[in-house]
Amino acid sequence: MKTITNIFSAVIMMIALLISSSSFGQTPKLTDPEIASVAVTANQIDINYAKIAKEKSKNADVLKFAATMASDHQSVIDQAVALVKKLGVTPKDNEVSKKLNADAETTKKMLRTKSGNTFNKAYIHNEVAYHKAVIETVQNLLIPQAQNAELKALLEKVLPILKAHLEHAEMVQKMFAK
Amino acid sequence: MRIRSWGILKNSMYILFSIFLLCNCYDSPKKDPSARGAANDTNNHIPKGEALGIKKGQPHVYIVSISEMTFHPKAIKVHKGDTIIWINHDLVAHCVTEVSNKPWTSSAIPSGRSWKMVVIQSSDYYCAIHPVMKGKIVAE
Numbered sequence: 001m002k003t004i005t006n007i008f009s010a011v012i013m014m015i016a017l018l019i020s021s022s023s024f025g026q027t028p029k030l031t032d033p034e035i036a037s038v039a040v041t042a043n044q045i046d047i048n049y050a051k052i053a054k055e056k057s058k059n060a061d062v063l064k065f066a067a068t069m070a071s072d073h074q075s076v077i078d079q080a081v082a083l084v085k086k087l088g089v090t091p092k093d094n095e096v097s098k099k100l101n102a103d104a105e106t107t108k109k110m111l112r113t114k115s116g117n118t119f120n121k122a123y124i125h126n127e128v129a130y131h132k133a134v135i136e137t138v139q140n141l142l143i144p145q146a147q148n149a150e151l152k153a154l155l156e157k158v159l160p161i162l163k164a165h166l167e168h169a170e171m172v173q174k175m176f177a178k
Numbered sequence: 179m180r181i182r183s184w185g186i187l188k189n190s191m192y193i194l195f196s197i198f199l200l201c202n203c204y205d206s207p208k209k210d211p212s213a214r215g216a217a218n219d220t221n222n223h224i225p226k227g228e229a230l231g232i233k234k235g236q237p238h239v240y241i242v243s244i245s246e247m248t249f250h251p252k253a254i255k256v257h258k259g260d261t262i263i264w265i266n267h268d269l270v271a272h273c274v275t276e277v278s279n280k281p282w283t284s285s286a287i288p289s290g291r292s293w294k295m296v297v298i299q300s301s302d303y304y305c306a307i308h309p310v311m312k313g314k315i316v317a318e
Binding site for chain 2 (some may be wrong): 011068071072075076079157158160161164165167168171
């Protein structure tokens with residue numbers, strides 16, 4: 001249990017470092033197409049985690065949570081794609097989205113090695129850590145740097161969704177702590 | 179002396195009558211039919227919500243807005259037979275489901291859509307998709 005907590009603390013640190021000066025020399029400066037790419041990537045990563053949960057878990061609370069993640073993050077992606085289409089913007093890959101994808105690959109490999117209740121705990125611990133990190137990124141990196149008002153408004157609308165997901169994940173996490 | 183007292187009394191009556199007129203001329207704030215439900219959510223005060231199509235003796239229609247992953251207002255006081263319309267302003271789907279024994283549920287309300295219900299009793303409800311979202315209906 002302690003090991004799992006340590007792994008996820010490390011994940012939070014790694015993602016938090018994305019927006020700190022120590023990772024890239026300075027806070028990354030993102031254009032709107034790059035911000036759109038980070039937003040879509042971050043949502044897609046959580047959909048992929050949910051797919052693994054659907055394959056591996058038999059726990060009703062975990063499966064319900066994963067279904068909500070898959071559905072909600074897909075809705076956000078759909079809105080983001082509709083907006084970039086409207087604005088005539090093509091999401092552009094960048095250092096933040098690449099780092100998110102690289103870290104997600106490591107996490108997915110780790111999740112696939114687990115089964116039963118160990119998987120459930122690992123999945124939900126990751127969801128708590130991941131949502132904390134994404135909230136931090138959206139709040140302190142993406143929203144402040146977004147230039148287009150509609151893109152900024154969309155990110156601001158996504159923030160309460162991420163916060164509710166975090167609260168939900170923590171609620172499920174508490175069930176496993178009993 | 180008597181005449182002076184009568185003058186004072188007459189002036190006082192004028193003042194009182196003017197205050198009375200002022201009080202009656204002031205129109206209390208009207209309910210805006212297009213307004214969303216009141217967002218004054220506290221444990222001590224349950225807002226009445228904003229009624230639509232108000233006619234004396236007829237059931238009222240109230241709106242609960244769903245935005246930023248919260249029901250607005252979180253608690254609403256209505257009469258039995260009144261209707262509540264939940265409107266989903268969020269990007270994601272929500273639902274409205276009774277907490278205990280789940281005797282009623284809206285099923286999923288997609289983004290931009292609404293669902294209505296005639297209130298027959300007080301209920302605590304939540305969004306079964308996002309269980310951290312909770313609301314309350316107090317039926318009088």
